Amino acid sequence: MTPDRWQQVDELFQAAIELNPAKRAAFLDTSCAGDEELRREVDSLITFDEQGLSLIDAPAFEAAAGLLVNDGPELQEGERIGHYQIINLLGAGGMGEVYLAQDTELRRKIAIKLLPAEFTKDKERLRRFQQEARSASALNHPNIITIHQISQVEGRHFMATEFIDGETLRQRLRRSGLELGETVDIAIQVASALSAAHQAGIVHRDIKPENIMLRPDGYVKVLDFGLAKLTEQEEQGRTPIDTDKIGTSSGLVMGTVKYMSPEQARGLDVDARSDIFSFGVVLYEMVVGLAPFEGETTGDLIASILKEEPVPLTQYAPTVRDELQRILSRTLRKEKKERYQSIQDLLKDLKDVKEDFELESKQRHSAQHGVSLGAVSTSAARSAVQTLEAFSSMWRFSIGVSAWAWRRKVLLMMSMASLVGFTMFLTGASSDSSTKSKPPIESIALVPFENATGDSEVDYLSDGLTEEVIARLSKLPGLRVIARNTMFKFKGKQNHPETIGHELGVAAVLTGRVQRQGDLIEIQVDLFDVQTGKHLWGEEISGKTSELTQIQASLAARVIESLRVKFNSNEIKRQEKDYSKNPEAYQLYLRGRYFWNKRTVEGTKKGIDSFQQALKIDPNFAPAYSGLADCYEILGGYSVLSPDEAFTAARLAATKAIEIDESLAEAHSSLGDIKQTYEWDFAGAELEYKRAIELNPNYANVYHKYSGLLRASGKHADAIAVKKKALELDPLSLIINAGMANVYLFAGLNDQAIDQARKTLELEPNFPKAHEVLGSAFMEKGMYREAITEYQKARDLDPGIPDYLADIGCAYARSGRRHEAEKVLDELKEISKRQHVSPYVFALIYTALADKDQAFAWLERGYQERAPGMSDLKSNPGMNSLHSDQRYVDLLRRIGLPP
Helix, strand or coil, rough: CCCCHHHHHHHHHHHHHHHHHHHHHHHHHCCCCCCHHHHHHHHHHHHHHHCCCCCCHHHHHHHHCCCCCCCCCCCCCCCECCEEEEEEEEEEEEEEEEEEEECCCEEEEEEECCCHHHHHHHHHHHHHHHHHHHHHHHHCCCCEEEEEEEECCCCEEEEEEECCCCCEEEHHHHHCCCCCHHHHHHHHHHHHHHHHHHCCEECCCCCCCHHHCCCCCCEEEEECCCCEEEEECCCCCCCCCHHHHHCCCCCCCCCCHHHHHHHCCCCCCCCCCHHHHHHHHHHHHHCCCCCCCCCCCCCHHHHHHCCCCCCHHHHHEEECCHHHHHHHHHHCCCCHHHHHCCCHHHHHHHHHHHHHHHHHHHHHHHHCCCCCCCCHHHHHHHHHHHHHHHHHHHHCCCCCCCCCHHHHHHHHHHHHHHHHHHHHHHHHHCCCCCCCCCCCEEEECCCCCCEEECCCHCCCCCCHHHHHHHHHHCCCCCCCCCCHHHHHHCCCCCCCHHHHHHHHHHCEEEEEEEEEEECEEEEEEEEECCCCCCCEEEEEEEEHHHHHHHHHHHHHHHHHCCCCCCCCCHHHHHHHHCCCHHHHHHHHHHHHHHHHCCCCHHHHHHHHHHHHHHHHHHCCCCHHHHHHHHHHHHHHHHHCCHHHHHHHHHHHHHHHHHCCCCCHHHHHHHHHHHHCCCCCHHHHHHHHHHHHHHHCCCCHHHHHHHHHHHCCCCHHHHHHHHHHHHHHHCCCCHHHHHHHHHHHHHCCCHHHHHHHHHHHHCCCCCCCCHHHHHHHHHHHHCCCHHHHHHHHHHHCCCCCHHHHHHHHHHHHHHHHCCHHHHHHHHHHHCCCCCCCCHHHHHHHHHCCCCCCCHHHHHHHHHHHCCCCHHHHHCCCHHHHHHCCCCCHHHHHHHHHHCC
């Protein structure tokens, strides 16, 4: 039976069973007039339905699904159902069990989908299974699961399908990521399957990784037409049928929420374009490993699908092709009419991307073997072919073209193609040709602008303008901007832009020169390509000092325009926000951040003083409140202030910053640290960190903090990946470099921790935190003498931090020098009479002394006062010896950490 015939039979059957039996006969007499075979098919299905023998509906099997809650599988190994012998249970979905079986007649393995007997009483489940079976069996395509038989034996309803020996796309994504070429190949095969279904009038409506199987030989199979809906097709001479009765009706949400189209999530009618949206969600997830829409609850997720735009691919995969981003953007449009209107158009674009991959691969292969292809660009070549195809299409459908004329034009096209190719070969045409727009710049570093006035009092202008442009660019998604802390290390140095760009791994470098004459400011900015060293753009901007805010905004806008990156209006508005129009307040804020970033007690106190002065001048300067919060968090973390004193002050400051400006990423990052370190609200902390990243994807410190949260939860691989992102944005930051070493240490990668700590000390030999981490890595390797030396250096550099003294005590204890360790304990107790000392550091020393009772006594005190180190209880290697003790497990539970 053809797909169209199946559709006709099923439409009439679905409509007929909804009617009163008295009206059913008249309806079928009219609908099947003159077609006796059609009437017999429909009557047969109605009889089956009335006897409870209708074909079962269940979503196509999901091999990884959990078993149904019952007394065990309905079929046992070796049992037969028809001529199929059961081998084993593969899995179970919401409405059925799936078995691997042997076809005893054809001697092949097949899959049996069986609906439990109690489900056959559910008319809707029966109908949905029937819908799946008919929809899938009507399709004949290499990328769609094959249906062998639909039947029932002794009251057991089942469907026999081909057995796919492989793994689901979900399993593959969890096991390892996909190469971009592999992603495109899978996407093409799935799109081909959907194309065949859509041409048969079938909408899948549940495209997701669980319904895509990958065979070892590279073939892809699309499963589960359990939610398929035959699209309405009105043909001349046929009575229109209400196809909403097939599958779901308006107002009822069906499918898997994360992969739903906006119209599907709203319970509206769907068509083939809904599959295109779901396909786009899957493609996005294949490329970056994350879904484009997220939410804590189903309602939040649906709201995200309906209202939010996905983060650009380049934020997660900087090297991804622009063409792939364009495809995904068009696929994930909220309005159906703005998406691809057919899967065939989408499939064509995907094949073009694959063609680029293949041509580039051939070019690389030829280059390796000494063969020149004349530097012909793949995109330029494809453009020429597409132009010829357009001519071909135009001529082919011209009215009145004779066969000879057509052949003559074909010959002309071939000549043109040869000429285009030969010309490209001679000229070395490439994608950088003037006929093609230049690609956008995706990463940039801003060298601190030169103060050309010669007056140090004007530094605030040059530094402030640099800061302002960095801050504005950092808020734009898809653009990687090297952080201020790293860039200001180049201030006053005569480095060539190309050298700086290569060192920092960016595509472009912006330089600037500021001069003030009386009340007039002149600014010259220049943009350089790192790979070629070419000058890409330059401009001079001038104005009065009283117009500094407007000058800053104009400068940032022109730089953004020069990058050739397209941003939406919300993104542009976000970077345009001004925080303080008072230059003095702004300079005090920058001074505060400078001291805060030293991560010393003295520097932190100076930072607090600077932020407070800035707020006296401008009480609504939100970033200054965020800076205060960060400083108080450091004093609490270093045991200089009690947790209650430090983190109460920090929360008040962070909350005030958010009250003034909810969109300030720095404030959300500060609040996340408070929730993590003091309040032990780990879920709340993660939400704050993610909100900060959303607001400013280039704010390195939030990745630094978020990595600490992942580390504390024992997610070491994720912590390392996120810390690397922070380091990518701020490669010369001392605290982030030392933090990278610390993440390696907590993950048990001691050699990597040592290497990273030494790299940090190459940047700054007197950075105490790096000495501390290096000492801890030495201690974990049993190199106690080296550990004590590094801990002592940290202590000498910043004697105001009790933690460094405690580190020395731990090293004494671990090396068997108990007497020295006990002397350190006594010294810490004396210090605690003058300033706060965290109970957590006492617990670390007692743990190293193998005195578990004392260790847990101090940990209990740490729990009561919410000592900052307690949030690291799970992952700190210094606590490893306590893991088998039930008191340790109980502490983790009370803190809210997984055991």
